[in-house]
Amino acid sequence: MNNAVPQKVIIVGGGFAGLNLAKKLANQDQYQVTLVDRNNYHFFPPLLYQVSTAFIESSNISYPFRRMFQGKSNLGFYMGGLLKINPESNTIETENGVLSYDHLVLAMGTETNFFGMENVSKKAMPMKTIDDAINMRNHILLKLEEAVRSSDPAEKEKLGNIVIAGGGPTGVEIAGMLAEMGRNIITKDYPSVKRFSGRIFLVDAGAKLLGPMSSKSQEEAYEVLNKLGVNIYLNTLVKDYVDEQVILANGNHINSSTLIWASGVIAKEAPGLPAAAITRGRRILVDEFNKVQGTSNIYAIGDQCMQLTDEKFPNGHPQLAQVAIQQGKLLAKNLLMLSAGKPLEPFRYHDKGSMAIIAKFKAVVDLPKKGFFKGFFAWIVWLFIHIIPIAGFRNKGKLAFNWFWSFITNDPTLRLIIRPDNKKS
Numbered sequence: 391m392n393n394a395v396p397q398k399v400i401i402v403g404g405g406f407a408g409l410n411l412a413k414k415l416a417n418q419d420q421y422q423v424t425l426v427d428r429n430n431y432h433f434f435p436p437l438l439y440q441v442s443t444a445f446i447e448s449s450n451i452s453y454p455f456r457r458m459f460q461g462k463s464n465l466g467f468y469m470g471g472l473l474k475i476n477p478e479s480n481t482i483e484t485e486n487g488v489l490s491y492d493h494l495v496l497a498m499g500t501e502t503n504f505f506g507m508e509n510v511s512k513k514a515m516p517m518k519t520i521d522d523a524i525n526m527r528n529h530i531l532l533k534l535e536e537a538v539r540s541s542d543p544a545e546k547e548k549l550g551n552i553v554i555a556g557g558g559p560t561g562v563e564i565a566g567m568l569a570e571m572g573r574n575i576i577t578k579d580y581p582s583v584k585r586f587s588g589r590i591f592l593v594d595a596g597a598k599l600l601g602p603m604s605s606k607s608q609e610e611a612y613e614v615l616n617k618l619g620v621n622i623y624l625n626t627l628v629k630d631y632v633d634e635q636v637i638l639a640n641g642n643h644i645n646s647s648t649l650i651w652a653s654g655v656i657a658k659e660a661p662g663l664p665a666a667a668i669t670r671g672r673r674i675l676v677d678e679f680n681k682v683q684g685t686s687n688i689y690a691i692g693d694q695c696m697q698l699t700d701e702k703f704p705n706g707h708p709q710l711a712q713v714a715i716q717q718g719k720l721l722a723k724n725l726l727m728l729s730a731g732k733p734l735e736p737f738r739y740h741d742k743g744s745m746a747i748i749a750k751f752k753a754v755v756d757l758p759k760k761g762f763f764k765g766f767f768a769w770i771v772w773l774f775i776h777i778i779p780i781a782g783f784r785n786k787g788k789l790a791f792n793w794f795w796s797f798i799t800n801d802p803t804l805r806l807i808i809r810p811d812n813k814k815s
């Protein structure tokens with residue numbers, strides 16, 4: 391039993407990094423931990439695209455922090471967005487008040503990067519949060535309703551077209567899911583439609599889809615999406631979005647009422663940190679123990695940080711869930727070492743491979759050391775790997791059931807247009 395006054399640890403951001411740190415510090419009474427987040431729930435970004443395409447429910451991939459912290463006496467939750475860090479007074483300012491800390495951990499992840507394109511930032515649909523996913527689901531369903539009502543063929547086509555900017559895993563996964571939805575659902579839900587005129591366009595500035603993955607994965611993604619009827623435009627940059635026209639840098643344009651933006655991220659802002667600590671992509675420069683450069687008691691973990699000390703990743707780690715999870719867990723261990731006066735362990739990322747689902751029964755898996763497999767087995771592995779980290783046993787069960795039902799029927803019943811800001815009754 392430790393009778394010393396516990397030190398205050400504030401973690402800002404309860405994503406993969408912050409939550410794993412908090413969970414590992416649970417019941418360690420030398421620390422009183424407060425998790426600060428602008429949402430009252432943790433969620434699982436890799437499955438957002440299935441929420442936005444009405445395949446699973448948002449509650450399948452999210453879980454309230456307060457429920458998770460029940461029975462853990464040294465863990466607390468504070469709802470509020472971070473506004474400013476005051477390193478000189480060891481305090482942070484949030485939307486809802488000021489909090490003081492002995493150790494501060496920043497784990498706010500990233501936000502969508504629109505690369506300064508104002509029209510795109512106002513009109514395109516990002517894919518970063520549960521709110522984004524639900525907005526996208528409503529938008530796509532509303533546009534379909536408008537499309538079936540319209541008698542003007544050009545208008546019908548524009549309302550039915552969907553452009554996805556960004557051919558990384560998120561863009562590929564949404565394109566595959568929307569193409570399947572078009573094939574399996576539209577003719578059943580809208581029997582009056584003989585031939586649906588909407589098309590799906592996947593646009594990427596690079597020469598290949600799935601940029602960070604192996605060339606085998608890239609080729610498989612291209613082939614599968616092509617067969618599903620997705621129009622793939624490579625080496626093509628989206629330049630603007632004006633009057634429901636997606637303007638491409640090569641001078642062409644696509645008429646579309648929907649532009650989905652899956653094309654880049656930038657680290658969340660952390661006002662108050664020394665300017666020298668902010669680097670490429672607004673990421674926060676940290677040492678091998680994730681301590682922020684130029685500070686003595688502030689740490690940054692996950693997507694928000696840039697660590698150049700891991701010899702296998704001299705340009706920084708990829709912004710992936712596994713990096714965030716491993717950094718959160720190691721920081722917890724190091725904070726415990728710190729309080730025990732023991733030496734700290736530097737962070738080394740253990741790459742477990744990467745994967746993407748392309749369509750029903752089709753996925754690609756890149757293993758470390760150049761291993762690769764694809765198809766049905768890869769798809770099963772993808773499902774299995776993505777169900778394990780879902781918070782809450784009941785959520786895992788509900789997700790497994792939803793998947794089973796949706797995949798066998800090809801017709802989940804979640805296509806509800808729910809608009810909380812609609813006051814008409």
Ligand SMILES: Cc1cc2nc3c(=O)[nH]c(=O)nc-3n(C[C@H](O)[C@H](O)[C@H](O)COP(=O)(O)OP(=O)(O)OC[C@H]3O[C@@H](n4cnc5c(N)ncnc54)[C@H](O)[C@@H]3O)c2cc1C
Pocket residue numbers: 402403404405406407408426427428429431432433435436437438439470471472473497498499500517518559560658691692693694709710711712714745
């Ligand atoms: C659509 C999508 C699909 C992805 N698919 C994969 C995948 O298949 N595999 C993979 O490895 N990675 C994937 N990623 C990346 C992965 O989700 C991230 O690498 C991971 O979430 C990073 O974890 P994090 O804890 O650093 O940040 P996040 O998980 O982004 O968590 C940040 C937390 O901070 C909170 N927050 C943000 N701003 C504030 C603020 N101002 N104040 C308070 N709280 C704040 C947020 O609410 C959130 O809870 C995907 C990402 C997206 C968006």
